[in-house]
Amino acid sequence: MSNCNSCPSNGSCSKDKSSCAVENNTMNNIKNVIGVMSGKGGVGKSTISALIAKNLSKKGYKVGVLDADITGPSIPRLLGIKNEKAKTSEQFIFPVETKDRIKVMSLNLLIENENEPVIWRGAMISNAVKQFWTDVLWEELDYLIIDMPPGTGDVPLTVMQSIPINGIVMISVPQDMVSMIVSKAVNMVRKMDIDIIGVVENMSYIQCPDCNKKIKIFDGEKNIEFLDKMNLNLLGELPMISSIGNISINGSITDKDTEKMFDSIVTNMINSMKEKESIMQ
Numbered sequence: 001m002s003n004c005n006s007c008p009s010n011g012s013c014s015k016d017k018s019s020c021a022v023e024n025n026t027m028n029n030i031k032n033v034i035g036v037m038s039g040k041g042g043v044g045k046s047t048i049s050a051l052i053a054k055n056l057s058k059k060g061y062k063v064g065v066l067d068a069d070i071t072g073p074s075i076p077r078l079l080g081i082k083n084e085k086a087k088t089s090e091q092f093i094f095p096v097e098t099k100d101r102i103k104v105m106s107l108n109l110l111i112e113n114e115n116e117p118v119i120w121r122g123a124m125i126s127n128a129v130k131q132f133w134t135d136v137l138w139e140e141l142d143y144l145i146i147d148m149p150p151g152t153g154d155v156p157l158t159v160m161q162s163i164p165i166n167g168i169v170m171i172s173v174p175q176d177m178v179s180m181i182v183s184k185a186v187n188m189v190r191k192m193d194i195d196i197i198g199v200v201e202n203m204s205y206i207q208c209p210d211c212n213k214k215i216k217i218f219d220g221e222k223n224i225e226f227l228d229k230m231n232l233n234l235l236g237e238l239p240m241i242s243s244i245g246n247i248s249i250n251g252s253i254t255d256k257d258t259e260k261m262f263d264s265i266v267t268n269m270i271n272s273m274k275e276k277e278s279i280m281q
C-alpha cells in the first residue's frame with residue numbers, strides 16, 4: 001500500500017523513500033493532514049480538534065477526524081456521535097459520518113461499551129493509530145484533523161512517523177506557554193521535520209458577563225516573548241467560556257463573538273498552510 005503518489009506530503013517531503021515508514025491507502029485521497037497537539041493533557045486539544053473540523057466543514061471543505069487519543073477518546077461525543085458504531089469489512093474500516101458530514105474514526109466507535117477502559121500496552125495503541133490511517137476508508141478529504149495523544153511519548157512519536165502530517169496546531173494555556181513543556185513538544189515536532197502551523201492559546205482569559213471586561217488570569221506578556229523566541233505563529237486566543245466547554249451538549253459554539261474568534265483562527269490556519277505551500281513550490 002506504500003505509495004508516494006497517494007501521500008498528502010507528496011511534493012513537500014524531503015524524506016528518503018527507503019527510510020519512510022508511512023503506508024498509504026491508495027483508495028484514499030487526502031489533501032491536508034493536520035495534527036492537533038499539546039505538551040500536556042487537559043488544555044483543550046480534543047475540543048479544539050472538533051471545533052476546527054466543524055468550522056472547516058461549515059466553510060465547505062470535506063473533513064475527517066482521526067481520534068489518535070486512543071486511551072482518552074472524546075472526539076465522538078464532542079462531534080455529537082452517541083450511539084453509532086463503525087462498520088468493518090475484511091479490507092476496510094468505515095468511518096462514522098456526523099450530521100454535518102464529518103467522517104470520524106475513534107476507538108470508541110469500535111468497542112461495544114464506551115465506558116470500558118482501554119488497558120493496552122504502547123505497541124497495541126500505536127498499531128491502532130496506524131490502522132486508522134491505513135485501513136480506514138476516508139476516500140476524498142480536503143482536511144484530516146488528527147487529535148493527537150497528549151505529551152511527547154511513544155504514541156505521538158508513532159503518529160508522526162506513520163502518518164504524513166503536513167502541519168501541527170499546538171494548543172497551550174497561557175500558564176504553560178512559557179514552560180519547558182511546550183518547548184519540548186515544539187522541539188519534538190521540529191526534530192521530526194514537521195511544520196508547526198501555529199499556536200492556539202486556549203483559556204486565555206475569562207470575560208465578565210456583566211461588564212464584558214476581559215480578565216487575564218495569567219501574565220500574558222511573557223507569552224509573546226516566548227512565541228518570538230521559538231519562532232512560532234499565534235493563530236489566536238480563546239477565552240475560557242461555557243459555549244466552548246459545552247459543545248458536546250450544544251453541538252456548536254453558541255455565542256457570536258467566540259464563533260467569530262474561532263472562525264478567524266481557522267482562516268489563519270488555512271492561510272498559513274497555503275503560504276508555506278507556495279514557498280515550497
Ligand SMILES: Nc1ncnc2c1ncn2[C@@H]1O[C@H](COP(=O)(O)OP(=O)(O)OP(=O)(O)O)[C@@H](O)[C@H]1O
Nearest residue numbers: 041042043044045046047150203239240241244245
Ligand atoms: N475554551 C474553553 N472554555 C471552557 N472550557 C473548555 C475550553 N477548552 C476546553 N474546555 C474544557 O476543558 C476540558 C478539557 O478539554 P479537552 O478534553 O478538549 O482537553 P484535552 O487537551 O484534549 O485533554 P486530554 O489530554 O484528556 O485529551 C473539557 O472539559 C473541555 O470542555
